[in-house]
Amino acid sequence: MKFSKKAAMLRLWLASLCLLASVLQAQDVADIPEAVRENVELLIQKGLDDTVGYAFVRDLTTEVGPRLAGSEAEARARRWATQELAELGFANIRTEPFMIPYWSRRVDRASIVSPAPQAMVITALGGSTSTPPGGVEAEVIRFENMNELRAASPDVVVGKIVFIDEKMTRTQDGSGYGMAVRKRQNCATTTSNMGGVACLIRSVGTQARRFAHTGMMARSAAIGDGPAAAVSPPDAEQLTRLLENGPVQVRLDIQVETQPEAPSGNVIAEVVGRERPEEIVLIGCHLDSLDLGTGAVDDGAGCGIVVGAAHLILSLDEAPRRTIRVVLYGAEEVGILGGHAYAKRHVNEMDQHILAAESDFGADKIWRFAYARPPSTPTASAP
C-alpha cells in the first residue's frame, strides 16, 4: 500500500475533523475540558497516521468509479459503502432512499465548421437539453460575460450560438468558483429567451488545459431551457481568435437521456453515544459524483475524511457521549437532493442535531479553521 502526498493531506483533514467532531460541542474551541483534551490529542495523533480515510477514497473510486446521481453506479456505490461501513464496525447502517429526476449525457461534441474546420473539446452541462439529432449549426456570437449578453439586443442573438467567454478568478476561499458558475446556471435560459439556439460557456476553472468542466445548469436538478456546453479554455481562446477575423460557424451536437424518476439514497452509519445516544453530531459528505471522472476529490475525499474521522472515534476505548452520525448523501451534484431528503425525513428530530458538518471542499492543505453558529442556535450543553 503506497501513500502519496495527497494521502497525507487527507490524514491531516481527518485529524482536523476528529477535532471538530469531538470538540465543537463545547461552547468555545479554546475552552476544552482537561478530560476531553486527552482524547483530542490522541485522535489527532492517530489521524495523522491513519489509512482508513485514504483507503476509502481509493477503493470507492476504483471499485465503483463515477457515480452519477440516479444511475446504476450510484446504487452500486451505496451497496459498496454499506458493506465497507459494516466491515469498519459502524452501527445502525442503513440507506434512506428517495427519488430524483435523472439526466445523463449520451453524446456531446462540437466542431468549428468554418473558417478553420476542427473539433473542439466540450462537455454538455448537466441539465442541457438535446439538440436536434445530428446537432445544430449556427454562427457564434461572443460575449465577455452574462451582463454583456443581457444588455445585447435580441436581434443579434436570434438563431445564433451564444458564447460566454468569462474567465474565472482564482481565490483561496472558493468565492471565484461561486461567481464563475453563475454563467453556467443562467446562460441557457437567457439565450433561449433571446432567441439563441444554444449556449457555450468558457469552462469553469482556472487551469488552462484542454479539458472542459461539467456541472449542473440549474440548482434543482431541473432540465434547462436549451442545449448548453462548456468549452475547454484553449478552445475558448481559439474561438475568440477566430472571431477577431470574422464570422465563425459551429456545429453542436448534444443528446441526453432523462427520466422523471430514478432512485437515489443517503447511506447512514453511526457510532452510538454512551450517555445521550439520541443527540446527534452529524458529519457528512456526498457519495454521488459527476460522470466525467471518478469523483476522487468531489467528493470521495470528503467521504474518506468523515468515515476515517468517525472510525477513529469508534476505535477509542470509550464511546463518545453523543451519537456520531456519518451521512454519505446521494444526489448532491444535481441540487443537494440528498440533503433535502435528509432534512425532510428527519424534520422532527432537528433539535436533536447538536452539530452538522459536511466535508466537500477537497483535501488539500488546511489554510483556515473557522466556524460559525447562527445566533438563533441554542447553545449545546458542555460535554
Added chain:
Amino acid sequence: MKFSKKAAMLRLWLASLCLLASVLQAQDVADIPEAVRENVELLIQKGLDDTVGYAFVRDLTTEVGPRLAGSEAEARARRWATQELAELGFANIRTEPFMIPYWSRRVDRASIVSPAPQAMVITALGGSTSTPPGGVEAEVIRFENMNELRAASPDVVVGKIVFIDEKMTRTQDGSGYGMAVRKRQNCATTTSNMGGVACLIRSVGTQARRFAHTGMMARSAAIGDGPAAAVSPPDAEQLTRLLENGPVQVRLDIQVETQPEAPSGNVIAEVVGRERPEEIVLIGCHLDSLDLGTGAVDDGAGCGIVVGAAHLILSLDEAPRRTIRVVLYGAEEVGILGGHAYAKRHVNEMDQHILAAESDFGADKIWRFAYARPPSTPTASAP
C-alpha cells in the same frame, strides 16, 4: 497584439537560429570574422524583439488548426503558408507535392465493462486497424513493459487485450521519449503475433493528466498489425488497481479510415544568396501535425522559428552570400515522408547543401547549444 512568455522563448530561439544560419558556415563557431560578427549581433538583437515567428505560429494554428498528413487541412496549411511567405517577401516560393498513404481516426473509445463499468480516456495510435464494428470486448492482461510481454507464453495472451503499463522517464535531452515510443511502435505487432486481440499502452508522456497522447505505431506510415490505443495515465492506474483485485473486462472500439494515396507536399521559400546562390543553407520544420491538437508546439513553433529567422536575414540591407532555403515539410508525423520526398527530389543537388537544420523540439528555454559535422562531410569554405 499580446505576447506571452512563450512568445519571448520563441524569439530567443529565433535569434539563436539566425546565429546558426549565419555563422555555422564558418569552420568553427568561435572563429567568426569581424565583418560577419556585426551582422550576427544585429540579428540577435532584432530576433529578441521580432514578432514574425510568433505571429506565424499563432495564425497557422488559428486560421488552419490541426493539419493531419494527407488531409484537406494539410493542403489548406500549404496554401496558407504559401500566401504568408509571399507576404513576408520571400523568393522562389513553391510546393513540391508527393503522395502518401492516409490514415485517420473516425471512432476511438474504450470502457471498463466489469467489475466497475466506466469510460476510459484513450486515443487510437496512428496506423491502428479498426476493431469489428461496435468494438471488441475481452479480458485485459497487463505487462510492465514490452520485454515482459515478449517473455510471456502466448497461451496467456490469446484472445486478450494486452496492456503495456510502462512509464516514461523524464529526461532533458528527449531520450526518455525515444525509449517510451518503442512500446507504441511494437505493441500491436507483438500482440497480434501472440494471438491477442488488441493492444493498449500507457500514454507516452510524463504528465499525470487524463489525456492520451497519440503518435504513429510504425515508422513508415504503414497500417499496423492490429487495433492499438494509448490510455491516459489516470486510466492506466485505474486499470492497474482493478487488476490487482481480479479480472477486468474492457470494450475497445476503434474505427479508422485509410486510403492508399493522399496528397502531401513540402512548401519551400528562399532568401537568394548574393554570391553563391546555388549553395544552400536549409532550415526546416514540419507543417503537418497530428489531429488531436493544433500542433502549436509540434511543429508550429519550429515553423515560426525558421520562418522568423529567415525573415530577419531577408530584412538585412545585404543578402546573405548563400541561399537560405526554408522548407516546411509535409507528412513528418507519419514517418518523415516530407524529408524523404525532399531528399529523393533533390538527390542530385545534395553537394550544394552546405548545412541543413530542422527545428522540431519545441520552443522552451534553450538549455544546450551543440552541433556536429559528420566526419565525411566536406568542410565548407569560410564565409
